[in-house]
Amino acid sequence: MSVALKDIVSYCNDYLSVDRFKDYCPNGLQVEGKGTVSKIVSGVTASQALIDAAVESGADLLLVHHGYFWKGEAEPLVGIKGNRIRTLMKHDISLLAYHLPLDAHPEVGNNAQLAKIIGIHIEDGMDQGNPLSVGNVGSISQPMSATAFSDLVSDKLNRKAVLVEGDSRTVKRVAWCTGSAERMIERADQLGADIFISGEISEPVVHYAREAGIHYLSAGHHATERYGAKALGEHLSKTFGIEHQFIDIDNPA
Numbered sequence: 001m002s003v004a005l006k007d008i009v010s011y012c013n014d015y016l017s018v019d020r021f022k023d024y025c026p027n028g029l030q031v032e033g034k035g036t037v038s039k040i041v042s043g044v045t046a047s048q049a050l051i052d053a054a055v056e057s058g059a060d061l062l063l064v065h066h067g068y069f070w071k072g073e074a075e076p077l078v079g080i081k082g083n084r085i086r087t088l089m090k091h092d093i094s095l096l097a098y099h100l101p102l103d104a105h106p107e108v109g110n111n112a113q114l115a116k117i118i119g120i121h122i123e124d125g126m127d128q129g130n131p132l133s134v135g136n137v138g139s140i141s142q143p144m145s146a147t148a149f150s151d152l153v154s155d156k157l158n159r160k161a162v163l164v165e166g167d168s169r170t171v172k173r174v175a176w177c178t179g180s181a182e183r184m185i186e187r188a189d190q191l192g193a194d195i196f197i198s199g200e201i202s203e204p205v206v207h208y209a210r211e212a213g214i215h216y217l218s219a220g221h222h223a224t225e226r227y228g229a230k231a232l233g234e235h236l237s238k239t240f241g242i243e244h245q246f247i248d249i250d251n252p253a
C-alpha cells in the first residue's frame with residue numbers, strides 16, 4: 001500500500017490547523033523526497049541517529065516534532081545540518097515536521113497525550129477558552145502529595161522527574177506544557193494549579209515555586225514530547241492504511 005506524499009502533507013496540515021499558528025520554524029514538509037509513501041517513521045527530533053535509523057528501516061517519510069530551519073539558526077546547509085539533509089535527500093526520504101501544532105492538538109498533541117499517560121483530566125487550555133492552547137490545565141481524580149505525584153509521573157514516563165516543592169499543599173489541580181516551557185509557571189500559578197509540569201528546569205523557576213507555593217515538576221523535554229509524533233504516526237497509519245514505526249532515540253534532557 002502506498003499513498004501520495006502530497007495527500008499526507010495536506011491532510012496533516014489541515015488536521016493540525018497549521019495555518020492558525022505563529023511558530024519559530026516552518027510547519028509541514030521541510031524536505032521533499034519520493035512522491036509516494038508506504039512507510040512512515042516517527043520520532044522526536046530529526047537528529048542524524050534518527051535519520052540513520054529511518055534509512056535502516058526503509059522509511060519514505062520521517063515525521064518529527066523538532067525539524068529544522070529554526071528562527072535564528074544559521075542557514076547554510078553545511079556541517080551537521082548539511083549531513084542530516086544530505087542523508088535524507090540521498091535516500092529520497094521526506095521530512096515532515098510539526099512544532100507548536102503538534103504540542104496543541106487536542107487528540108494527538110504532546111500535551112493531550114501526556115495527560116492521557118499520566119491520567120490527568122483535561123479541563124481547559126492554559127490560554128483559557130482557546131482550543132489550540134499550547135499547555136493545559138486539569139485535575140487528577142485522587143489528590144496526593146507532591147512527592148507521590150512526582151513518583152507517579154516518573155513511573156509513567158520511565159524517567160526520574162525533578163521535583164521542586166512549593167508549600168505543603170496536596171496536588172489536585174495540575175497545569176502542564178511539554179518541552180521547554182518552565183517560564184509558564186507564573187501562568188500556572190495564576191490558574192490556581194497546585195503543580196506545574198514541563199520538560200526543563202532553570203534557576204529562577206526554583207525560586208518562583210518556593211516563593212509562590214506552587215510545586216514544579218521537570219519531567220524531561222524529550223520524555224514529555226515522546227508521544228505526539230508517535231500518536232500522529234499511528235493516526236496516519238490508520239487513516240491511510242500504511243506502515244508506521246516510532247523510533248525513540250534516547251535523550252536524558
Ligand SMILES: [Zn+2]
Nearest residue numbers: 066179180225
Ligand atoms: Zn520541544
